[in-house]
Each structure stands twice: as C-alpha cells, then as structure tokens.
Amino acid sequence: MLVSKKALAGLGSAALMASMTVGSGVALAQDGPLRGNVRVVIGSTSTGGDTYQNSSIVADALSEKLDLNMKVDAVGANSAFRTLDRDSRGNTLMIFHDQSYLGYLYGVEGYDNIFEKYTVGPTVAINPGNAYLVPKDSPYETLNDIIAAVGEGETVRVAIQPGGVSEIGFSALKNAIAIEHPGQEDNLVAVNTGSQSDKNQQLFDDQADVINGTVQANEQYTRLPEDDQKAMRFVWLTAREQTIEQAPEEGLGQTTREQLLEYVEPNVNVTMGDDENFTFDKEFFFLYNKDMDPAIVEQIDEALAEIYEEGEIQETQKNAFFIPNFKPSDEASEYLQDKMARYEGIIENIK
Numbered sequence: 001m002l003v004s005k006k007a008l009a010g011l012g013s014a015a016l017m018a019s020m021t022v023g024s025g026v027a028l029a030q031d032g033p034l035r036g037n038v039r040v041v042i043g044s045t046s047t048g049g050d051t052y053q054n055s056s057i058v059a060d061a062l063s064e065k066l067d068l069n070m071k072v073d074a075v076g077a078n079s080a081f082r083t084l085d086r087d088s089r090g091n092t093l094m095i096f097h098d099q100s101y102l103g104y105l106y107g108v109e110g111y112d113n114i115f116e117k118y119t120v121g122p123t124v125a126i127n128p129g130n131a132y133l134v135p136k137d138s139p140y141e142t143l144n145d146i147i148a149a150v151g152e153g154e155t156v157r158v159a160i161q162p163g164g165v166s167e168i169g170f171s172a173l174k175n176a177i178a179i180e181h182p183g184q185e186d187n188l189v190a191v192n193t194g195s196q197s198d199k200n201q202q203l204f205d206d207q208a209d210v211i212n213g214t215v216q217a218n219e220q221y222t223r224l225p226e227d228d229q230k231a232m233r234f235v236w237l238t239a240r241e242q243t244i245e246q247a248p249e250e251g252l253g254q255t256t257r258e259q260l261l262e263y264v265e266p267n268v269n270v271t272m273g274d275d276e277n278f279t280f281d282k283e284f285f286f287l288y289n290k291d292m293d294p295a296i297v298e299q300i301d302e303a304l305a306e307i308y309e310e311g312e313i314q315e316t317q318k319n320a321f322f323i324p325n326f327k328p329s330d331e332a333s334e335y336l337q338d339k340m341a342r343y344e345g346i347i348e349n350i351k
Helices: 005-010 013-019 024-031 050-066 077-086 099-105 143-151 165-180 196-204 215-223 257-263 294-310 312-319 329-349
Strands: 037-042 069-074 092-097 118-127 130-135 156-160 188-192 210-214 232-237 271-273 282-289 323-327
Touching: 037 050, 037 077, 050 069, 050 092, 050 118, 050 282, 050 294, 050 312, 077 092, 077 099, 077 282, 092 099, 092 118, 099 165, 099 329, 118 294, 118 329, 130 165, 130 196, 130 215, 143 156, 143 165, 143 232, 156 165, 156 196, 165 188, 165 210, 165 271, 165 329, 196 210, 196 215, 210 215, 210 232, 215 232, 232 257, 282 294, 282 329, 294 312, 294 323, 294 329, 312 323, 323 329
Parallel strands: 037 069, 037 092, 156 188, 156 210
Antiparallel strands: 092 282, 118 282, 118 323, 130 210, 130 232
16 A cells, blocks of 8 residues: 555654555655655764764664665764764665764854754664773772762873763763762863774773773773783763663673673772762764655655564674664653753863
8 A cells, every 4th residue: 555645744654654665665765755865964974983873773673664765974073963964855865873962062163053953863772881991900999989089189081072971971080070070070080082992002001090991892801811901891881771671691702691781780880979970872863854745754654653663674783783763753752851851960070
C-alpha cells in the first residue's frame, strides 16, 4: 500500500505505522520528499572513530529503508556546520553528538546554539565509553582518592581535548571539588592537548596524572602488566549506570560489563550539589538545516521508528559497543535542550 505525499505529511506516527504494509519503506521512498543522493556530514574528520562508525550504521539502514544513496562524509565540525548552512533542500544532513552544543557552551570558534540555528533531529545511539584513566602504578586507586588529594592541596594534572565531550567530565570533577573542598579546585589542572593518542602520550611521558579516554581506545592498555610504561587503569566512566547495563554482557576486550559497572555512579560519585551526581552519556543525533522541508523531518522519524521496531539495527549497534537510543525529533530536541542546560550550570560554576 502506497501513501500519498499529502497523506504522509499529515499522518501521525502511530497512524502512519498502522497504515503501511511490509512495503512501507518503499512507500516512504517513493512518495516521501527525501530522494536521490543524500550526503551525511559528520563533525569528525576520522573515518575510524565512533562518529563515523555510528553514522554509517544509521545511514546504511536508512538507505535500505528509503531506497536512497546515503553516504557519510567525515568533514569535521566547522565544515559540517557550514555545509549544512548552505543546503536547505534536504540533500545534506548532519550527524554529530553532544560536542555540537558543548562547543558552544565552552565558546569554541565555529559553534553556535544548535537549538536556535538548526532543527534538531532524532537521537540514534549512545557511546557509553567516555572514561578517565590513570597509570596502573598510580597512587590514586579511585576517583575519590583524586578528589581527596586535590582537596588536600596536591596538584593533579588531567589531559583533555578542550572544548567539548573530553572536557565536560573534567569540568564536573572541578565543580565537585569546589563543592567539597572550596578554594582547592584550582589544584586540578587541565593539560590541554589533541587526539586520543596525544592524551595517551601525555600519560606515557608522565606529563599527566589522569587522562580522558574511552573504553574502546584504552581498554587494550588496561590489560598490560603494571611495570609496562603504557599500562593504565580505569577510575571513572561518566555514563549512567542504566546505560552500561545495556551493554553486551561480555563488555569489550577483556573487560566485562560487570567490571565496567564498577566505574559508574553510584559506585563512583561526582557531586553536583543538592544530592545530585554528575553523569554524562555521549549521544549521537541528527541536525538539519532550519529551512529544510518539515516533511523530511517526519519522513526520517518514521523511517527510523520502523527500523528500530524491526530490531536489526540494535544488534549491529551493540556489536560495535553502541547503545541503541532512538528518540524522534520533537522528543530528542526537548531532551537535549534539558541536557544542555544541566551542563551549562557546571561550566558556569567553574568559570
């Protein structure tokens, strides 16, 4: 059964799902406003990182569902935003993560308020691996040890990539120290650097005491013997407990899900005050040109709703250590605005 373009634009999610047969994806493709070749720009220049990998999983599923040629292009954040600005037809879409609003909060050049300048589309997945690590022979056994040491006047150096996802945990930690040990927070010092390999090298060279990393990139170093210069230990995963609980039981590498749960709240506490603890899930979502046809927004929402209902994409995402997390555009926009406001408070507190 094919649905007319007019009917497609007017139907709600539940009615549309009920009205379509097994060939609903074909109907969406033939009668929907999104057609032909679609370029999906991402806020990363790496084709080996999590943004490219996650975006490719979603783009491939949409390509098949909508019978489109949808390709991911790793152009980097500034170029992706500029490209999206120039194309209101819907032939260019963007997938990025929390960096898109954190960069704005941190005042990074090239970042605007995404909720004012763009249309925020659906969320699709979480990377639960945002982590902080110390050398395996570090005197700091836990994150509480680090907080206590800083509170007693010790300088602790943390290697981060400034201005976004890498920095938000550092900001939360500094804020927690300011709450628990007022006046001592400046003893937590950022070592601003670049890529993950750069942060790792800071640890290897004893230029940092703690680094921001990821489960995916750094788990291999946690398997090394303590006398190895590159050996590391996890002390903190910023993800919510319920997020890690959705990871595969075998976890990643030689680190099981149960072991990863040792490093998340409530086992690790970073206070935000008022009995609230900091957590952070790195979430991926679509961004659209503000002037793009709203029918395309609905078309993608409906197609992704069907894809996630079918269930195959969740298995693909979990096999790549992503947590499936589909929210349609309206729900996603409200949720992410609330998330931005929560972290804005932390960043303002430590300025």
